[in-house]
Amino acid sequence: MLAVAAERVWKYFGDYPALRGANLEVEAGSCMALLGRNGAGKTTLLRIFAGLSNPTKGEVRIAGTVGYLGHGIGVYDDLSAFENLTLFGQLQGVADPAKAADEALERVGLTRVKDGMAREFSRGMRQRLAVARAFLHLPDILLLDEPFTSLDDKAIAVLQSLLEAALAGGSTIIMSTHQIREAMELATHVAMLERGLVVHTGPQNPEMLADPAWLYRTYGEKQ
């Protein structure tokens, strides 16, 4: 069963085609790593999947609830950690937002500072709060844009354990990343984008784990 499908998706920004007929199918319960150089169209495709942008042409189908972790942490500086998560729980239609917020804070190790304002948090704590926010409603599909970028060690460990648990629980994960080693620890499938096109999709294989550059050499555009 497909969790996410993109068919001949085009996206123009002015005259510039960020996506040029991209096709992608992601099976439910799999973890897809979107790879590609800067400007390949990874973020644009993820934003379309998240409903933040409409494709200029083509069709996108999403089967299930979505959690999104983008470049920004997506939390309010002038609300406490608990208030932030309760708010997002309400927006997501969670049955008991306060209970869900407490559980999410527990998962990311922020229970002790639940009443502290987000603006008073260290960078690592803010990132963990963002991770808690994205996982709060236990979404069917997790969309992560460069999730490991600028995370501290603790936040990376928290994120990886949450992603493993989500995958084990049947969630689908799509993440764009340049950090192939961290991504390959979780990815079951890989999609390679080049200049707005998906040039390769397939299961992860041993060569990718042993040598992350192998993907770019094999499927990437020769520079």
Next chain:
Amino acid sequence: MTHGFRTAYAIARKDLRTELRTKESLNAAASFAVVILVLFSFAFPLERDEFYAISGGLLWLVYSFAGALIVNRGFARELPNDCLDVLIASRAPGWAIFLGKAVAAFLLLLIVEFICLPVFGLFYNIRWTDSFGSLVLVIVLATWGITVVGTAFSAVTVNVRVRELMLPVLLYPMIIPLLIGAMEATTVLLSGEAMAGDNLYSLQLLVVFDVIYTALALYLIDYVLVV
């Protein structure tokens, strides 16, 4: 639908909570409005009766200036940390996000307006308490019109680099009919006339404006937020 109204309530509560903590736009709008009222009282040395004739115009000019300051923060409040993306990516319907923001801006602008009323009465020697009930009705109707149009344009201009300049340029021409109605109704009430007969037209104009622009904004907001 129920989820939508719950979402609108959560967004309005969040906006009010953050604004009352930071007082970013509330302090600016209230102090600006009071200063303008005081300055106008010295700039136009009119007789008491003449003040009554222009009272509605004066009051609504000040309220509309303060309104632009309040609604400007509406969607701009979501820019730090890319919170707008998270709002849109959540299950929250666009109309509910808009409604929550409009309600929060409406209540904030009402606070500013009711702070201004005693100052207005004091500096212009105008009795505004005689027709308080009707005046509140006019203020509520016109303030909702300003905030609904202003919040819609706040969404339109949220990603524009010069949004603080763009918003008033778009807002004021659009709310001219509303301001005319509000000014006329307020002048009638402050002059001690009854809100009946021909005087009711301005009130009807406010109601029609509110209904049309609220419906339009709620319907079109998804096209503004997701492009």
